[in-house]
Amino acid sequence: MSSLIQAIRGMNDILPDESHRWEFFEDAVRAWLAGYGYRNIRTPIVEQTDLFTRSIGAVTDIVEKEMYTFVDHLNGDSLTLRPEGTASCVRAVLEHNLLYAGPQRLYYYGPMFRHERPQKGRYRQFHQVGVEALGYADADIDAELIIMCARLWRQLGISGVRLEIGTLGSTEARAIYRARLIKYFEQHQDDLDEDARRRMHSNPLRILDSKNPLMREILAGAPRLLDDLDEDSLKHFEALQRLLHDQGVDFEINLQLVRGLDYYNRTVFEWVTDKLGAQGTICAGGRYDGLIAQMGGKSAPACGFAMGIERILALMAENEIPKPAVDIYVVHQGEIATSFSWKAVEWFRNEGLSAILHCGGGSFKSQMKKADASGARFAVIIGDDEAKEGEVSIKPLREAAEQVRVGLAEAGSLLRRI
Numbered sequence: 001m002s003s004l005i006q007a008i009r010g011m012n013d014i015l016p017d018e019s020h021r022w023e024f025f026e027d028a029v030r031a032w033l034a035g036y037g038y039r040n041i042r043t044p045i046v047e048q049t050d051l052f053t054r055s056i057g058a059v060t061d062i063v064e065k066e067m068y069t070f071v072d073h074l075n076g077d078s079l080t081l082r083p084e085g086t087a088s089c090v091r092a093v094l095e096h097n098l099l100y101a102g103p104q105r106l107y108y109y110g111p112m113f114r115h116e117r118p119q120k121g122r123y124r125q126f127h128q129v130g131v132e133a134l135g136y137a138d139a140d141i142d143a144e145l146i147i148m149c150a151r152l153w154r155q156l157g158i159s160g161v162r163l164e165i166g167t168l169g170s171t172e173a174r175a176i177y178r179a180r181l182i183k184y185f186e187q188h189q190d191d192l193d194e195d196a197r198r199r200m201h202s203n204p205l206r207i208l209d210s211k212n213p214l215m216r217e218i219l220a221g222a223p224r225l226l227d228d229l230d231e232d233s234l235k236h237f238e239a240l241q242r243l244l245h246d247q248g249v250d251f252e253i254n255l256q257l258v259r260g261l262d263y264y265n266r267t268v269f270e271w272v273t274d275k276l277g278a279q280g281t282i283c284a285g286g287r288y289d290g291l292i293a294q295m296g297g298k299s300a301p302a303c304g305f306a307m308g309i310e311r312i313l314a315l316m317a318e319n320e321i322p323k324p325a326v327d328i329y330v331v332h333q334g335e336i337a338t339s340f341s342w343k344a345v346e347w348f349r350n351e352g353l354s355a356i357l358h359c360g361g362g363s364f365k366s367q368m369k370k371a372d373a374s375g376a377r378f379a380v381i382i383g384d385d386e387a388k389e390g391e392v393s394i395k396p397l398r399e400a401a402e403q404v405r406v407g408l409a410e411a412g413s414l415l416r417r418i
């Protein structure tokens with residue numbers, strides 16, 4: 001016998017005993033987004049590699065080491081499994097000229113791919129819900145995006161997530177800051193790890209995002225962007241804080257917040273929990289006013305965030321989410337009975353009930369065992385006797401109650417009543 005083929009490391013199956021939790025989450029998210037007027041956009045999972053190198057930035061974890069890139073052997077194109085959703089969303093918006101109709105509130109949902117070391121809360125295929133508000137310049141939309149997250153956590157029964165906000169200022173302010181940062185890192189070269197030393201001149205801001213605990217001290221002493229912050233960005237940051245305050249959303253200011261992607265400016269934010277160990281960020285986002293022009297579109301401001309579904313579901317692990325159960329399991333024996341049971345089971349479905357028709361024959365006894373194992377609330381028993389009269393017997397499987405025999409027409413309404 002040949003050995004069984006297994007799933008790729010870091011890419012998970014979501015089995016039926018678990019998938020109802022995903023469906024619960026997906027339903028909640030769809031209703032939540034509709035409540036804010038955000039519309040769904042669906043883009044391909046594979047894109048031209050250039051899309052990501054140009055938008056995310058060449059000197060980032062994602063582009064340097066995490067992308068699943070391969071050559072399309074039919075034409076030699078370099079293609080990449082999407083590591084995040086914003087680049088594809090912006091590409092589609094530009095390709096189809098959606099901003100022509102005015103600003104857009106959009107969201108996407110689906111798998112993302114990053115070649116990382118798999119561990120709890122960090123996978124190679126993981127899922128994100130991402131929300132993008134394109135064409136909006138003011139801090140009101142930044143606030144809306146954050147406030148809507150707070151509502152989602154409440155609706156999902158998630159507690160103990162804190163909000164950190166920061167600002168990256170304007171491109172010009174960041175350039176001044178960048179120079180100061182390089183100078184600081186040059187003075188402390190011996191305390192930097194290999195990654196940091198390599199990025200010191202190409203992307204010094206990214207060093208602030210380092211997860212290496214040995215770098216903590218050196219980073220704590222690094223200069224702060226706030227001192228170089230431009231007037232407009234400062235006003236924007238203050239307006240955001242006022243709005244959050246007015247809406248009763250607590251936050252901490254964290255000026256070390258950088259985000260893993262290059263395209264952010266001004267507002268950045270993260271929702272963080274202490275309950276998931278090192279993988280504590282469940283949602284992250286910010287403003288990216290330069291990206292649309294950088295990708296060849298007519299310059300337009302934008303702001304968005306993405307949340308990691310696996311991490312959110314891990315936080316919800318203790319929440320009781322009922323498993324969906326089927327209403328009826330139909331058992332049948334005899335030629336007339338079987339023919340009638342096909343009609344009966346469709347009739348129940350027309351009545352809005354869910355029903356499994358027993359397949360594969362067998363004795364009544366063995367069929368009843370399957371009915372019980374299915375989790376159905378009722379067994380509907382059809383023998384030739386019942387079938388000849390157009391009747392069915394209903395046996396409750398989860399409570400002590402009498403079996404009753406009724407006409408098919410009454411059975412649906414009777415079952416719906418109980």
Ligand code: ATP
Pocket residue numbers: 084114116121122123124126127128259260279281282283284285306307308309310311
């Ligand atoms: P991290 O710092 O944890 O690597 P990131 O900055 O790379 O996160 P983003 O690109 O901002 O993450 O993605 C948004 C969210 O997606 C993260 O906050 C996290 O919840 C989730 N996420 C990112 N990478 C993974 C992964 N490999 N596995 C599971 N979830 C992930």
Ligand code: MG
Pocket residue numbers: 061260
């Ligand atoms: Mg990462």
